[in-house]
Structure formats: C-alpha cells, structure tokens
Amino acid sequence: MNSQPETRKQEIIRTAAKLFKEKGYSAVTMRDLASEMGIKAASLYNHISSKQDILKEIIISIAEEFTEGMANIRSSNHKTIEKLKQVIALHVEITSNNTYGMASLNNDWMHLEEQLDYYLQLRHNYEDNFREIIKNGIKSGEIIDENPDTMLFSILSTLRSLYLWIPKKEDLVPEELAQSLSKVLINGVNK
C-alpha cells in the first residue's frame, strides 16, 4: 500500500476529519483546524485550496474505495451469503482504517458542492449493486423472501454506523468483528 511519510496536506485532512466527526463540517472553522495543527489559519492555504477541498478529499476517496470493493464482490462467483459476508468485511475494513472520514461521509456529504452529483452517483451505484445481490439471493432461495429494501436498509444502516462503534472497542480485531456481525445480521438474534 501507500506507506510514504505523511505529507502536511494529508496531516491537515486527517486532523480536519477528526474535528468534522466531533462537530460536523459547518461547525468547524478554519481557525479551529489551524489551532489544532498549532499554526495560523492562513497557513493552511499553503497546502489546501479551500475548506471545501478538504471535505472533497475526505469523502470522495472513501466513496471510491467502496465502489471498487463492491464491484469486485458483485462480479465474483460466490454464493449470496458469502457475498454478504464480504460486503460486511469491506465495511469493517474501510471503517477501521478511517473512522473520522466515515463520519464525514455519512453526515457531511450534503456540503459537497462541485462533487455532490458525482458522490450521489457513486452511492446509488453502490446501493444498486447491494440490492441486486439481495434480489439474486431471494431468487436462488438462499435468503428469505422478505422485502429486499427492508433487508438492504437494515444491513446498510448497521454498516454505516460502524464508525460510531469501532472506536469504542479499543482492542478490536477487524476479522472478529466482521464475523460476529455477519452472524447477527444474517441469522438474527433469535435462537
């Protein structure tokens, strides 16, 4: 992967994502961000071109990661249940690596401007692929014949909230979480 030493720009983006998670994009000022970095607000502009630009960098890169991961899963030859497990693992992995960014992706996407349409396109594409996996599973009799949107909504809601939960489990092994989550999401809580 990419293991260059972190550039100053990346450091700003990472710090911004942390603040955005705590207070939301709109409530974080350039002076807040600068102060957290130990510099003055104007100095930020040596590295980034605008506040908007920071948000874009945070959100779009993650959204593209999801798009790519989902495309691989969808086009694979695995059975439905296996695909669902892979989607769960994909969310756990991406979220574990960037809980701050996931908060922005979930809560601040509407403040994208230039890239809003692109983001929405990626998200719709992702959801459509997910829905197709579920529909195919129903058709093949692998999963229950309940409303596909209800199942999509239920699973995706849990996966999208992972950024809130993962930081609370300090000693977290992503593989274990993905497995425990798969059990509950796929088989329910009933005995």
Add this chain to the structure above:
Amino acid sequence: MNSQPETRKQEIIRTAAKLFKEKGYSAVTMRDLASEMGIKAASLYNHISSKQDILKEIIISIAEEFTEGMANIRSSNHKTIEKLKQVIALHVEITSNNTYGMASLNNDWMHLEEQLDYYLQLRHNYEDNFREIIKNGIKSGEIIDENPDTMLFSILSTLRSLYLWIPKKEDLVPEELAQSLSKVLINGVNK
C-alpha cells in the same frame, strides 16, 4: 393527545427541524429559517429566545418520549422477543411522527449546551435498559449467546436510521413496517 391548533412557536420549531435535517444545525442560519417562514430573522425572536432554544425543544422532547416508552417496555412482563418487537414498534412510531426531529436527535445533539448532560443521561439510560433486555434474553435462552453489545449496536443502528428511510416509503403503514423490520432484525435474512 395534544390537538390544539399549532402555535407560531411550534411552527417555527417544526420548520427549523426540517431545515436542520437537510443541512445540519450549524449550516442553517436564522435568516434561512426566517425566509422559509416568510418573515424577517428578527421576528423569530418574538417567539423563541435563541437558536439554541429551538434545538433544545426539538431534541429533548423526543428523547423524553423514548425514555418513557422504554421504561414501560422494560418493566412489563412480556418475553424478550416480545419486548424487542415493542422497542422496534416504539422507534417506528416516534420516527413516523417526526422524521425531521429524529434527524436532529441523531446528528445535532452535540450542539446542545445547557442540556447536553441531561441528553446524554437520557441516552445512556435508554441504552442500558435495552442492553438489559438483551442480556435477560440470553440468560433465559430466548436469544442467541452472542456478544450483547454487538446485538444492541446492530439493532439500534437500524432503528436510529429509520428517519432516513421512512420518508421514502410514501404509502407507509407503521404497523406493517414494524412487523417486517422485526422479522429481519430478529430472524436475520438467512433462510
């Protein structure tokens, strides 16, 4: 229930909640809100005492509704699965009645100031009660012996996201949604 004609203050709060859902508390200005009401920003202050005050009114009332509903369910004599179904129904009902307010409850609670501690207390209390229901279900053998926090997290994430989903189902009968959701959350998607 309360079927007085809506006061101007309530109208402001309802309109604010709608805007808060779209853009978040911090991104909505008093001028945005006034313009949506067809008046000038200063006129709002004939009815409310501050922007903060609006947020408080939106969030605290809903949080108290949840606290009360949960207390009733917890202290009832029903079996675990029945209690879970009632918790699901509670969320569907409250969210159906106020999808805008639920957005603020989920996303803008950190901008509460005076009432932040009180809100957090209500939320912890709610989550503790929920967790106890699950733990009792495990002890009595009614539900699987998986990590209670994983189950709590999974179910609660879905229920907390309902405000995003309910508005998309125009022809929604709350009872039907609650039932369909119960099936998926309790029994999973596996056949």
Add this chain to the structure above:
DNA sequence: CAATCAAACTAACAAGTGTTAGTTTGATTT
C-alpha cells in the same frame, strides 16, 4: 372609541467567517 397585544418590521451591533496578499524564516541545494 380606547386600550391592549401578538407579531411583524427596520436598523444596527459586535463577533466571527473563509480567504487573499505580501512577507519572513530557516533549512536544503547549487
């Protein structure tokens, strides 16, 4: 008719907003 009152208005404020321009610093390279 006079008095009251809810609810709007205009005008203004102090503080905070993102951003730009131009400059300084101090290390690295030629």
Add this chain to the structure above:
DNA sequence: AAATCAAACTAACACTTGTTAGTTTGATTG
C-alpha cells in the same frame, strides 16, 4: 555564499452570523 523552497507568519478584506432595540401594524378586547 547565493539561490531556492516549503511553510510559517501578519494584516486585512468583504461578508455572514446571532441577536437586540425600538417601532409599526392590524386585529381583538374592555
């Protein structure tokens, strides 16, 4: 030693923010 360059700085800008003070309006009440 001179030149380069990344990265900080100060100062300022035009605009937006939540909010207050004081006033006007038009309907309802005594």
